[in-house]
Amino acid sequence: MASQAAAYPGSYYAASIAEPGDYPGLDADLRVDVAVVGGGFTGVATALELAERGHSVALIEANRIGWGASGRNGGQVTGSLSGEAGLKKHLRDVPGGDVEAFVWDLRWRGQRIIEQRVQRYGIDCDLKHGHLQAAWKQGHVAALKADLKAAQARGMGDRVRWIEKDELRELLDTPLYHGALRNDANLHLHPLNLVRGEARAAADQGVAIFEGSPVVDIQHGAPARVVTAQGSITADTVVLAGGAYHKLARRDLAGKLFPAALGIVTTAPLGETAHRINPEDLAVYDTRFVLDYYRLTADGRLLFGGGANYSGRESEDVAAYLRPRLEATFPALAGVAIDYQWQGMAGIVPNRMPMLGRTGAGDNVYYAQGYSGHGVATSHIVASVLAEAIDGQAAEFDAFAGLPHGRVPFGERFGNTLLALGMTWYRLLETIR
Numbered sequence: 001m002a003s004q005a006a007a008y009p010g011s012y013y014a015a016s017i018a019e020p021g022d023y024p025g026l027d028a029d030l031r032v033d034v035a036v037v038g039g040g041f042t043g044v045a046t047a048l049e050l051a052e053r054g055h056s057v058a059l060i061e062a063n064r065i066g067w068g069a070s071g072r073n074g075g076q077v078t079g080s081l082s083g084e085a086g087l088k089k090h091l092r093d094v095p096g097g098d099v100e101a102f103v104w105d106l107r108w109r110g111q112r113i114i115e116q117r118v119q120r121y122g123i124d125c126d127l128k129h130g131h132l133q134a135a136w137k138q139g140h141v142a143a144l145k146a147d148l149k150a151a152q153a154r155g156m157g158d159r160v161r162w163i164e165k166d167e168l169r170e171l172l173d174t175p176l177y178h179g180a181l182r183n184d185a186n187l188h189l190h191p192l193n194l195v196r197g198e199a200r201a202a203a204d205q206g207v208a209i210f211e212g213s214p215v216v217d218i219q220h221g222a223p224a225r226v227v228t229a230q231g232s233i234t235a236d237t238v239v240l241a242g243g244a245y246h247k248l249a250r251r252d253l254a255g256k257l258f259p260a261a262l263g264i265v266t267t268a269p270l271g272e273t274a275h276r277i278n279p280e281d282l283a284v285y286d287t288r289f290v291l292d293y294y295r296l297t298a299d300g301r302l303l304f305g306g307g308a309n310y311s312g313r314e315s316e317d318v319a320a321y322l323r324p325r326l327e328a329t330f331p332a333l334a335g336v337a338i339d340y341q342w343q344g345m346a347g348i349v350p351n352r353m354p355m356l357g358r359t360g361a362g363d364n365v366y367y368a369q370g371y372s373g374h375g376v377a378t379s380h381i382v383a384s385v386l387a388e389a390i391d392g393q394a395a396e397f398d399a400f401a402g403l404p405h406g407r408v409p410f411g412e413r414f415g416n417t418l419l420a421l422g423m424t425w426y427r428l429l430e431t432i433r
C-alpha cells in the first residue's frame, strides 16, 4: 500500500475486519477499458459488475477500500430510496414505462444484489434480515401504515407487519415510539467487511485495485486519462465515485452535493443485556427527518447513530452528543461504556434524488453520487445502472441522468450553510406538525 493512504478511522468496523490485507499504490501507466475512481460501494460495486461482464477494470482509491462513508455507516440496507417522491415525479422514459412499478422495484434491487453477492463470493459481513421503522410521533403512524399497505398490495405481505405500541415493548426495551413497521426484507450488515469482500471478489475477477493513490487530474478525451502522483490509467471510460469526499469535475459538479458529517458510537459488549433490549436482533430507525438508527453488532454491542452536522465539518465529540439519545432510547443502558466513536461524510443533494450523469465534453466520463444517507442499497443499484450503461444498455442511466439537479448559487462557499438552514426549517416543521 502506498504511504499517503490515510488509515481507517478508529471505528468498531476497522477493529473487526474479517479479511485483512491491502492493495498496492499506483506507480505505473496502465491501459484498461474502464478506470473507476473511489473505492467505496459505488466504485467497488461498479468495478465488480463490469469485471463480471468481461471488461478490464482498474479501481483507484485515495486511501483504503471502504475508507469513506461505505466503511463507516450504520449498516442498514433500507427498502426506501432517498428522494422517492421526486423520483416518481421526475423520472421519464423508464424501462417498462410504469414509473411507480419501476421505483418500487428499485427499492428492493439493492437488497437482491447484496444478498446474491454475499452468497456468491462468500463474504463474511454478519448479514441479517429485519428492520423496524419506528413511529416517533402518533402523527407519523399513518404514513407508515400506508407504506405497509403498499407493500402488501405488491405481494410482500409475508415480509411486512404492523407492530402496535404495546407489542413493540417485546421487541425493543424502549419507552419511545408509537408503533413500528416491521420489514423482514430489509437487511443489516458490517459495511466495511461487505465493501472489502466485494473488492476481494473484484480483484479475483481481474480488477486491478490501487490504494493510497489519490487521483489528481482527469484528462478528458477518447481515451481519457486518470492521473495520480506516481502513475496514470488510460481508459475508454472513467467512472467518478468519490462520493462526498472528492473534488473532481468541479466545473460540472460544484454546488450540487454537500457533505454532512454523521456520527456513530458503539458500546462495550452488552452480554445478556443485548438480548434483553433487542431480542430479535433487528435494525431500527425512526421516522424523523434527521433520525436515530441503531442495531446490535455480531459481538453484542449497540451501534447507535443519529443526528447530523450539516456545516460540512465534523462534530467535536460525537459520544457526548449521542449518549443522551442512546440512553433515552434504552434507559437500561444508562452509563454504559462507549468503546468506539467515529464520523463520516454523507453526500446530501438538496432534492435528495441520486445524481448520475456524464461530465466533460465527451460522453465517456460518468459520475454517481448523493444518496442522502440511504447509500448502502442505492450505491449498489446505481452501480448496476452504471455498469449496464457502460456495457451499452443506457435506458436506466438516461432516466436517472435526466433528473433535474440544480446548482445552489455560491454553493461551493455557502451551500452547507444553506443546507443547515434548510434542515433547521424541516426540523421545526416536524416539531409543530
Ligand SMILES: Cc1cc2nc3c(=O)[nH]c(=O)nc-3n(C[C@H](O)[C@H](O)[C@H](O)COP(=O)(O)OP(=O)(O)OC[C@H]3O[C@@H](n4cnc5c(N)ncnc54)[C@H](O)[C@@H]3O)c2cc1C
Binding pocket: 037, 038, 039, 040, 041, 042, 043, 060, 061, 062, 063, 064, 065, 066, 067, 068, 069, 070, 071, 072, 073, 074, 075, 076, 077, 078, 213, 214, 215, 216, 241, 242, 243, 244, 245, 246, 247, 248, 261, 262, 263, 264, 293, 305, 343, 344, 345, 346, 347, 368, 369, 370, 371, 372, 373, 374, 375, 376, 377, 378, 379
Ligand atoms: C456515519 C454514516 C452513517 C450512514 N448510515 C447509513 C445506513 O445505515 N444506511 C445507508 O443506506 N446509508 C448510510 N449512510 C450513507 C452511505 O454510507 C453512503 O451513501 C455510501 O456509503 C456512499 O458510497 P460511495 O461509494 O458513493 O462513497 P464513499 O463510501 O464515501 O467512497 C468514496 C471513496 O472515494 C475516495 N476518493 C475521494 N476522492 C478521491 C480521489 N481524488 N482519488 C481516489 N479516490 C478518491 C474516498 O477516499 C472514498 O473511499 C451513512 C453514512 C455515514 C457517513
